[in-house]
Amino acid sequence: MGRILPLFNQEAQLIKALQKADPRAQRQVYEKYSSRMLGLCIRYVGDKMTAEDILVEGFMKIFDKIDQFKSEGSFEGWIRRVMVNEALGYLRQRKRLLDDVELDEAQSIADYSYADQNLNAEELLQIIDRLPVGYRTVFNLYAIEGYSHAEIASALGITESTSKSQLHRARTMLQQLVAAWDNESKKKVDYEKASS
Amino acid sequence: MKKHPVDDLFARKLGEWEPKPSSAAWERIQATQKKKERRLGGWHWYAAAGVLVAMLAGYAVWQNQQGTQGPAMAQVEKRKPATHQVPEVPSTKIPTEEVPQESVNKELRRFPTTLPDSHDQLANVETKQKTAEREPAKQVLDPTVEIAYSELDKKATTPLEENTSTPPNTHPAERPESTLALAPTPEKPENRTVIARVEVPESEDEAQKSSRFLKVLRQLKNIKEGEEVDWKEMGINPKKMVARADARLKSEEEKVSKQYQNLKEKL
Incomplete structure (x- = not known):
């Protein structure tokens, strides 16, 4: 009897x-979106415990401020925005948003298909977690959430050019990290083949 | 615009990533939501409790008033003649003062003082004795008044005569009233209503019923809040019910298949 029947079939009904x-x-909204939103929160803050705190705060905000949702955009989009804002609020509190690191020029990877096939979400998360928070945030907002540089600039209180440069550096770093992982795993595969 | 390959890789894999949150997360949300409800709902409950208390208090006051109103009204009625009596008594004094007989004066003076006393100590048994004593005194009074009249008659003052002519008429009329007023007084304590509250312990059956009722209510609340329903607590096993229905369906199915087989064989 653990399953809860979807009582509100229409989104409009559910919102009402x-x-x-x-x-x-x-409960129904939580069941539907909590996992996806937890994934989002983890991407921003790095660890699951903190992400869950943000998730709880985010859902409470969603339930409290449901009146602010105008049925113009999608409901999930609105929930996602609330969660992103909640995560950014947390990062802002921690004041770790814009730390900088020196980067070497990235070695480009011609083909991402190997990484694409073999990297799972947890491994990608580990890679993304190694980025400085500022890079990670901009990368998350731009590459995954699909925000524009203008939106990112206003959300984080930075200039558009900073957003662009942060994204560029994030990409560079990710390429390096993926390449490193690529080499290591290929080596491992070769070793396994040789030993068998 | 074509997406950067790194962006694409992460977006595809992490955008769809759905790790399960712990059950504690929902409990935390639920707890805060309930708190808010309670904060809002508490206002209503306090208001309802206030109205209830006011109604109960009103009822209690009304009941008390009903209990005391009857006798209070009766008392007022009884006292009315007494208030009439007081001014009339001095009027009788006027002629008596002129009477030289001192014994009559004393008795007359005692009369107004004892009358209010008799009203105050109505319930006492002693007053009964007093009234018994007084009655002969009153009987004595009548002739003295008559004596006064006779003396006044001798003086032949017309305005006084008019005054004095009334007391003999009023006195005998008043006396039965006062005795009547005295008569119901011993009944007074009987009129007092004694409110006794007797607490009857609730029977065990009721307690059981209420607990069962509470169990069902709790489960209904679970349904309302989208929580799991504990059928065991309600004393219902849905699996058993389904199994029974299933068994019935099976027997029906067998019957149908037998009929089908029979038909087949006939053909």
Whole structure:
């Protein structure tokens, strides 16, 4: 009996119920989006525990400020934005947003197909977690959430050019990290082949 | 615009990534939501409790008033003749003062003083005795008044005569009233209503019923909040019910298949 039947089939119905603070609707929204949103939060803050705190805060904000949701965009988009803002708020509090690191010129990888096939989400997360917070945040916002540089600039209180340069550096660093992982795993495969 | 290969790799793999949050996360959200509800709902409950208390207090006051109102009204009625009596008594004094007989004066003076006393100590048994004593005194009074009249008659003052002519008429009329007023007084304590609250311990059956009722309520609340329902607590096993239905369906199915087989064989 663990499954909860979807009581609100239409999104409009669900939102109406949320506006009345219906606990069933809240549960349904949580069931539907919590996992995806936890993934998002982990991408920004790095560790699962903190991400869960942000998730809880985010959902409370969603339930409290449901009246602010205008049915113009998608509901998931709105939830995603609330969560991103919550995560950015946390990072801002920690004041770790814009630390800089010196980077070597990235060695370019011609083919990402190997990494694409063999890297799973957890491994990619480990790679992304090695980025400085500023780079990671800009990369997350631009590459995964699809924000424009202008939006990122206003969200983080930086200039557009800073956003662009941070994205560039993030990409460079990620390329290096993926390449390093690529080499290591290929070596491992070769070793396994040789030993067998 | 074509996406950068690194962006594409991370976006595809991490955008769809859905790690499961711990159950504690939802509990935390639920706890805060409930707190807010309680904060809002508490206002209503306090208001409802206030209205209830006011109604109970009103009822209690009304009940008390109903209990005391009847006798209070009766008392007022009884006292009315007494207040009439007081001014009338001095009027009788006027002629008596002129009477030289001192014994009559004393008795007359005692009369107004004892009358209010008799009203105050109505419930006492002693007053009964007093009234018994007084009655002969009153009987004595009548002739003295008559004596006064006779003396006044001798003086032949017309305005006084008019005054004095009334007391003999009023006195006998008043006396039965005062005795009537005295008569119901011993009944007074009987009129007092004694409110006794008797606490009857709730029977065990009721307690069991309420607990079962509470269990069902708790599960209904679970359904309302989108939580899991503990069927065991409600004393219902849905699996058993389904199994029973399933068994019935199976027997029906067998019947149908047998009929089908029979038909097949006939053909």
